[in-house]
Amino acid sequence: MTAPAIDVRDLHVHLGASHVLRGVDLRVDHGEVVALLGANGSGKSTLVRTVVGVLEPTRGEVDLLGHRLGDDVPWQRVGYVPQRVSAAAGVPSTAAEVVASGLLHGRRLALPRGWRRLAREALEQVGLADRAGQATGQLSGGQQQRVLIARALVRKPELLVLDEPVAGVDRPSQEAFAATMARLVDDGLTVLVVLHELGELAGLISRAVVLRHGQVVHDGAPPRPHAEHGSREHEHVHPHTSEVPVVGAHDVGLSDGPLLTGEQEARP
Structure with missing residues (x-):
């Protein structure tokens, strides 16, 4: 029997004094x-940040x-795009260089041969x-x-x-992102x-999991949007996500966990 791609059982996470996740499966x-x-504060980002270490x-x-979360996880087979991080560079970096840094993981601190071709294919x-x-x-x-998404896809x-x-x-x-995801999902991602x-x-969504106050309150069919709210004509930009902060190229590491730290990111 094939193990699931992600298997979370009775997950609890405290951040400081806050009990953010409360028995998530x-x-x-x-x-x-x-x-x-x-909703904001329900624990969504905490859950995915815990899943990727x-x-x-x-x-x-x-x-x-x-594999149990830790060094035994084949991190080269996992891609991660963090929340609200910009690929804009304080230190000049090209799109290809940012994407190529996604080839680094664990103990690999040198880019492989042919990284430019791999980066261009991911950008394509x-x-x-x-x-x-x-x-x-x-x-x-x-x-x-989209550059950061390519950075996750390059591996x-x-x-x-x-x-x-x-x-x-x-x-x-x-729309470009949705089209890309449709192709990748068709290939089995x-x-x-x-x-x-x-x-x-x-x-593309096959299932929706809804969190509320750090607990799963729905796991099943995706919710159906209200006619106006979900229409293509409805521009929905929320105040908390209307701006993407600009950070330096050294800050676009996949994570602060096993995938890659900003400090470990090697320059092409």
Whole structure:
């Protein structure tokens, strides 16, 4: 019997004095696209950051790709796009260089041969191959987010975890992202994605998990949007996601956990 891509059991997480996650169970099988929904403060980002090893659980177990969370996880098979991080560079970096840093993981601190080709192929997946040599600071917010998605895709992951990947980006970038995800899901990619609303990804979501106050209150069919609220004409930009902060290139590491730290990120 094949182990699930993600298997979370009785997960509790404390952040300071706050008991953020309270006995969360979550299973994502291979080939599924699962949306993680909930209000601000419900624990969505805490859950995905714990799943990818950025945060340590207080209690409970997390298995990824059949391995208990830790050094035994094949991190090269996992892609992660964190929430609200910009690829704009304080230190000049091209789109291809930012994407190539996604090839680094664990003890690999040197880029493999052919990294430029791999980076360009990943950028092509998100419709930005023609921007490979362009400084990331010259790209729009939506394009920068697509660069970070390409950075997660460059390692050709089996499992992709995304934390609000389309928050605050324009409609064309949302549509381009949805088209990319449709192709990858057709090829068998497993996805766990935090969303504020289903939007352009609604047709791809196979299951929705809703958190409230750190607990799962729904696990099943995705909610149906209200006619006006979910329509293509409805521009929904929330105040907390309307701007994507600009950070330096050294800050675009996949995580502060096993995938890659900003300080470990090698320069191409």
